[in-house]
Amino acid sequence: MTNPSNDTFTLAGKEYSSRLLVGTGKYKDLEETDAAISASGAEIVTFAVRRTNIGQDKGQPNLLDVISPDRYTLLPNTAGCFDAKTAVRTCRLARELLDGHNLVKLEVLGDEKTLFPDVAATLEATKELIKDGFDIMVYTNDDPIMAKRLEDLGCISVMPLAAPIGSGLGIRNRLNIRTIVENASVPILVDAGVGTASDAAIAMELGCDGVLMNTAIAAAKNPVLMASAMRKGIEAGREAYLAGRMTPKRFASASSPMDGLFF
Amino acid sequence: MQIYLNGEQQQIPDNASMAVLIESLGLSDKRIAVEVNEELVPRSTYSDYSLKPQDHVEIVHAIGGG
Numbered sequence: 001m002t003n004p005s006n007d008t009f010t011l012a013g014k015e016y017s018s019r020l021l022v023g024t025g026k027y028k029d030l031e032e033t034d035a036a037i038s039a040s041g042a043e044i045v046t047f048a049v050r051r052t053n054i055g056q057d058k059g060q061p062n063l064l065d066v067i068s069p070d071r072y073t074l075l076p077n078t079a080g081c082f083d084a085k086t087a088v089r090t091c092r093l094a095r096e097l098l099d100g101h102n103l104v105k106l107e108v109l110g111d112e113k114t115l116f117p118d119v120a121a122t123l124e125a126t127k128e129l130i131k132d133g134f135d136i137m138v139y140t141n142d143d144p145i146m147a148k149r150l151e152d153l154g155c156i157s158v159m160p161l162a163a164p165i166g167s168g169l170g171i172r173n174r175l176n177i178r179t180i181v182e183n184a185s186v187p188i189l190v191d192a193g194v195g196t197a198s199d200a201a202i203a204m205e206l207g208c209d210g211v212l213m214n215t216a217i218a219a220a221k222n223p224v225l226m227a228s229a230m231r232k233g234i235e236a237g238r239e240a241y242l243a244g245r246m247t248p249k250r251f252a253s254a255s256s257p258m259d260g261l262f263f
Numbered sequence: 264m265q266i267y268l269n270g271e272q273q274q275i276p277d278n279a280s281m282a283v284l285i286e287s288l289g290l291s292d293k294r295i296a297v298e299v300n301e302e303l304v305p306r307s308t309y310s311d312y313s314l315k316p317q318d319h320v321e322i323v324h325a326i327g328g329g
């Protein structure tokens with residue numbers, strides 16, 4: 001791939017040119033959500049499934065009015081699920097909510113302090129959802145063995161964390177992320193933990209197919225500007241990866257020729 | 264009869280259908296999904312689905328999240 005304008009990746013048979021996937025949580029209001037997502041250039045947008053507020057203002061705008069299924073690929077997630085069963089129920093409700101759309105982001109969490117994935121429960125939910133015909137993008141640890149097992153079970157994308165969800169700590173284990181990418185034949189997307197544009201660029205320089213983020217944009221002082229920065233960070237990192245970086249050297253190597261010196 | 268709606272006790276007419284419940288809540292034209300006793304109830308079956316006493320009904324929608 002030498003022409004970045006044709007640089008796409010494919011999920012569930014659909015091609016995407018934006019490698020930034022975004023969440024819709026923690027924004028001030030739906031207007032800010034809309035503006036930030038537009039600025040991010042994202043084509044895939046994730047959301048959560050929760051109880052309807054019974055008896056509240058019927059005229060309240062709905063999230064799906066802002067992130068329209070006509071404009072974006074919607075990616076329902078199982079955030080908040082701490083066991084396989086609730087994650088599977090959430091996916092079935094999400095599919096019904098979106099009229100049979102099979103794409104889901106599976107996350108089964110281990111504890112509230114770290115929000116690290118419960119990988120045993122994630123495997124259990126994955127098997128159940130595969131049988132039920134879902135296209136699963138799966139959140140997991142930065143563990144190459146588990147990433148491969150989830151791919152082998154049939155997940156269409158594996159999404160290792162960079163750092164704990166919402167922590168903004170950046171990529172804690174670059175070598176593992178690189179190993180996961182090298183082993184994979186499905187798209188690898190870093191999901192969770194990036195804090196700023198350089199973190200997103202690093203993920204892309206490691207060869208990831210994309211990055212999914214929410215808090216890094218929504219919790220910035222200016223979320224719309226950060227969304228734009230993330231878009232550029234993703235693009236810069238991707239182009240640097242495709243360009244192939246120089247080999248680092250311990251000592252200097254003059255950029256100007258030593259021949260023709262006049263002294 | 265009494266059911267549980269999104270975790271709260273709720274009185275509804277005996278043998279009410281899911282369609283009647285959803286209509287009474289003003290949710291007929293909303294993008295929602297429903298399960299009863301942890302099993303999905305497809306939209307196409309709301310009219311034929313009779314609720315029973317003590318059913319646990321969950322009505323969900325999309326909200327912001329990452």
